[in-house]
Amino acid sequence: MLIVFLVAKNRKKKTITKIGEPLLVKQLLAQYRAASFFKKFIVLFVAMAALILALANPRSATGNNLVDRNGIDVMIAIDVSKSMLAQDIKPTRLDRAKQLLGKLIDKLGNDRIGIVVFAGKAYLQMPLTGDHAAAKMYLSAASTESIPTQGTVIGDALKMCYASFNTKEKKYKAVILISDGEDHDEGAISTAKQMGSEGVVIYTIGIGSKEGAPIIDEATGAMKKDAEGNTVISKLNEEELQSIAQSGNGAYQFFGSTDNVVNNLAHQLASMDQRAVKDESLTNYQSYFQVLLAIALLLLVIELFISETKRNKLSRLKPAAVSFLFMLAGTAAMAQENNKTIKEGNEAYGKKDYSRAASSYEKVVKKDSNNLVAQYNLGSAYYKSGRKDSAIEAYDRSIRQSEKPVQKSNAYYNKGVVLQNDKKLAECIEAYKAALRLTPNDDDARQNLQKALQQQKQQQQQQKQEQKKEDKKDEKPKPQPSKMTPRDAEEKLKALQQQEKNLQDKLHKVNANAPNKPEKDW
Known part of the structure; x- marks a missing residue:
């Protein structure tokens, strides 16, 4: 800003x-x-x-709502890849996994819980908190649609869990990993060993069967097929999950009975060293x-409502001119007959009968050519009648006869208005400048001058553009003689043909080396 x-x-x-x-x-x-x-x-x-x-x-x-807890920090990593839609565990592997974890959360007591979901990528679904109700809500929202990238990156899930812990502590930390273990990444075991050395205990749960089952596509209800059109069979990879648990100083369990797995996990977590934790997740706050x-x-x-300038006014004759006429028309110095004729002209001007008003003022001017009021208002009447040239002449006579700066400035101003409406911008600008030199505080003259300068600039730009168009019309294109000889043209053609041949050869090689096997999407 x-x-x-x-x-x-x-x-x-x-x-x-x-x-x-x-x-x-x-x-x-x-x-x-x-x-x-x-x-x-x-x-x-x-x-x-x-x-x-x-x-x-x-x-x-709002107040001290810190809650003292004795427990450990538990990160839950749940596989949400499409292989978890296999129905060898009814209704699906994923549904039973969420059911198991929901019961486990009820038994964790004062432990803090966090959730990581993973497939082809790993995401932190919920950071560590003592709010178990929130944990169950986030768990129920986990689905295969949570992560668009498919696969089973157990290593990334373990790293995400480790990043959620307090790295200064060497104990009180556990990871519960539930997956079918299919197509896991090679770095999972090395990551588990590193976490084990940092005091993190990893428990794994294998869900599925060794025989495997087809994967039902939720969108179509059909069985998923591979690139060759064969039905995909997803199988439980127990060996890898056992290796991960062993590297993480924990234990592996095969999912058989939900209650048995939950009780075993709860017992193992309860046997770990616990420490006092101040949980701020239930603190209430007042927002501002x-x-x-x-x-x-x-x-x-x-x-x-903060304005830099006053509102601009449109170009118009000064209303003070007519009131000025009325003021002088009533003076005793003016001859009685001229006074009466000028008043008649004023009445006609007020009724917008400008021709009759001009006729009245002309009578006075013929009798008394030095009558300033008649000359001034005659210019206004001529302008309103459409006689612009006559109006300018009347204002010029008024300027020559005026003695007071205000009177002369008003005549210059009205002359500028007439010229501006007649598109005579150069003369109009000079008239406004003359008015401002006499009365520098004249806001109307200042604003009209600024508008006239802008119009003049636009007019000059338009004239330049029209001149350019005329110049282009007059230009005649000159034929350019060819500088390339027939021999040069022949060699250029051969070079282009060779480049096209090289490109085709390169495309054939790329197509020949392209892999036929697409990546898995389950």
Whole structure:
């Protein structure tokens, strides 16, 4: 945001330098408030900071809800690959595994529990917590759709479990791994040995049968087939799971009876050394993001009402001209007859009968060519009647006759309005500049001058584009003589043919070396 602010400020400075005369620039910017631009930035900056802090959700603990527990940390790693959909264990291997782990969680008492799901990749489903109800909820959500990449990366699952423990402790840590062990990665045993040396005990549960069973695709209900069209049979790999448990100083169990496996695991975990743990997972917190959002919203609303300049006004004749006429028309110095004729012209002008108003003012001007009020209002009546050239002549006479700067400035201003609407921008700009030199605080003249300068710039750009188009029409393409001889062309053709032949040979080699066996997706 600071960079955006600096860029915008620099762009404003460059725009100012392009306008031209320093005196004119000073007059044009008299209405601009630089402080407002800085205020708008500060308000937006604070509002964005409040939104970011609201996203961070600052909070404070409400009371001391720390819970002292005596237990160990248990990470559960559950295989959710599609091979776990085999039905040699009814209803499926995965359903029975989740049922077993649910009963085990009920028996873990004060132990903290975490969950890792794995297939072709491993993910931390839930970090270590004493909230057993949450653990069962996350466990029930585990499915083969949780991980799109298929396979059985037991090694990655073990590493994820190890990363979830407190690495400073050399005991009080256990991993329960339940899988069919099929197609496991080679690094699993070495990872288990390393974890065992760090005090982590690994228990494995083999679920499935050695004879194996087909895998039912949940989407189609059909049996999964390999690349050759043969039905895939998923078998339990007990040897690997036993090796992992042995390397991790734990024990392997074959899934037979759910209650037996649960009781054995609970007994083995209870026999491990336990230590006091302060669990903060049940601590209640009070959030403060609502306050920050309210502050941000309030600041954004305030920013909308901070204006850098006054509202621009459209080019129009000064209404002061007519009121000026009324004021002078009633003075005692004016001849009674001229006074009456000017009043008639004013009434016609007020009724938008500009032709009759112009006729009344002309009568006065013929009798008294130095009558400033008649000359001034005659220009306005001519302009409203569509007689722009006559209006400009009337304003010029008014300028020559005026003695007060305000009167002369108003005439210059109205002359500029007429010229601007007649697309005579260069003359219009000079008229506005003359008005500003006489009355520098004239906001209408300043704004109309700025608009005229922008229109002039657009007009010049459009003229340049039209000139370019005309120049292109007049250009005639010149034929370029060929610099390539017939012999060079023949050699170039042979080189291209050789390149195409080399490319075809390369593609044939790639196709010949491509493996025919796709990776497993179960």
